[in-house]
Amino acid sequence: MDQVLFVAAEASSVTYAQRILETWKKQGRKIHAFGVGSQSMEDLGFERLGKSEEMAVVGAVEIINHFSHLKAVFNSLVEEAEKRRPKVAIVMDYPEFNLMLSKKLHALGIPVVYYISPHVWAWRKGRVKTIKKYCKEVFVLFPFEVPFYQEHGVPCEFVGHPLLDEIDDRLTDDKEYFKTHRNQCGIRDDEIVLGLMPGSRHGELRMHFQIQLDAARILARKYPTLKVLILTAPTFSKEQMQDYLEDFRLPYILMKDEPFRMIHLVDMMLVASGTATLQVGLMKKPMVIMYRMKWLTGIMAKMLVRGTKYFGLVNLILGREAVPERFQSEVTPEKIAALLERYIVEPEYKASVINDLAQIRSYLGDKGATQRVVNALDKYIKA
Template identity: 35%
Template structure:
């Protein structure tokens, strides 16, 4: 009877992490066909064939106040994952983002002799940089998705590999803009994308603002249409209560439909991974975000970089407007999108800057490179 393959534990707490972890496991299985996996995640991990110890859909929140409201459930999830690590003793734990939770899980796993690979590096270069040494004590290897992160970890003696961003080389359209507009039935009038986020608290806090901004734009631009991208973790009902009252021409698409999104003339997006997807498609955008007041105040004390949007962080300067907290209002958002739609030179300058983001990230397949790194940590020669 054949020996069972190595056992990997994957821990992802949010929608983007769930997708990244699933892509990793699928690539790892190509290199090590007998590999098995357990862990925490959502629908993408389950579909990839990972045995879930805990479904993370309920704990994908951000901000101190939001985390405090879900603290009991987050604590229960951490207990389940710690116990699973002790019981199964996986050959490798791969932590995908979800920093504070995975820090504690990694510490527990390391204590019982489990190797730890951390993917989507905690942004200690942006906030609480002193924690890098602590991460170095509990992580065997840091896999980073941005090239500028490598020298930071090297300077602190943390083993690090730049594997490439998981979206690089994957965010692209398969149809021309004209073909896509024909397929989806979009008229040759302004089409504005709405990306309200993948978490319930984001939808509640930001979708009404996005819809109010859309209403202003509909009044200014005759025939304006709107495309709302619904994340896999967001239930239909969570959107419908807001959309029913909006008298707008809104088309809802589910999942990562880059052909549909690529039809947009401009996009209003919540801060997060989605901003990078929009950037890689070369679409002018506005980035918005709101947190509970306490979470925002604490973040301002800890964050040491001037931007929250990934396109601006990667560029090292402001190439798209960010409206945060009280500035994230319908008037500001609609005003900036209106400028993009009216001023062709302004819109083209943004597109030109966004092309530089694709050049920075390159075409390296982050999931494949990460799988090779994980396989090496499992003792395989690849």
């Protein structure tokens, strides 16, 4: 049986890796996949050497705190790769870990493919040299990434964005279904639904969730029909989220479902920067993007992010601040609540943001990304 190594440590990467495994299973392929992944991947027969829910850390301080565990997983991956000699290693996002791993795997003669590559076209462009040195190929999600990698001599293939395969078209354009879906979830027609997406990592939850809840409280004082929808990331249980809600007295729904189905229910979203912003953007939901790190990590991030004005993915794609984004000291409940309030009191502003977000889909190619990835991997697995 052919062996394939995966590293899917981020919530979004887990979904895309799972779709590849599901496709192989439907095709009856005899492939044994092992590495870093989720419980849902394990349910498909994936052998976990590292658990994504334990590895989704962010920032220098968090990495230091988890260093011994991350190092143990890293060493285990290298050791097992040397024993098993997988046909290909598919590394996804998680650049600091994956670029170091790629170097080790390259030295062992194991081909490495980077799928869901770091946004080196936007920040820390020097990493492209490491990718070129240790990766056979990059599968890119955005058409505009192709000329960047070509310019740097990195073999790449545009596969499109796998998020497009996750969207049920009823969720974007069917107004009657929108009303019905909300009513089924206990949302009245007159209620304003504010969605909260604090992030998929433990550090993000600690840094963001309380601020998001406080911003909701401020809005609710002025708008009594406000209802809060709390979207639980795949890496968390509802019970973990509930720990933060003991003193939260506003009407709220705590939900764990497919991301697009949850996003469908909201009128506006307060979202931590990451792939979630693209999910919200594809649903054409007005949003405010926020991100806070520990002080030292934030200083380091500012030093490393050069040559780009934005950190929110939707703004990076569109090349302008289509939706407000705030970082570090600018992330306060009062400032965030004021930005969200514009969507309630300025219908023309809200409509212009929705119009901007509607353009995002044109940047992502066509549906079928997972199948294109599976096809592209065949040259390694069947070799």
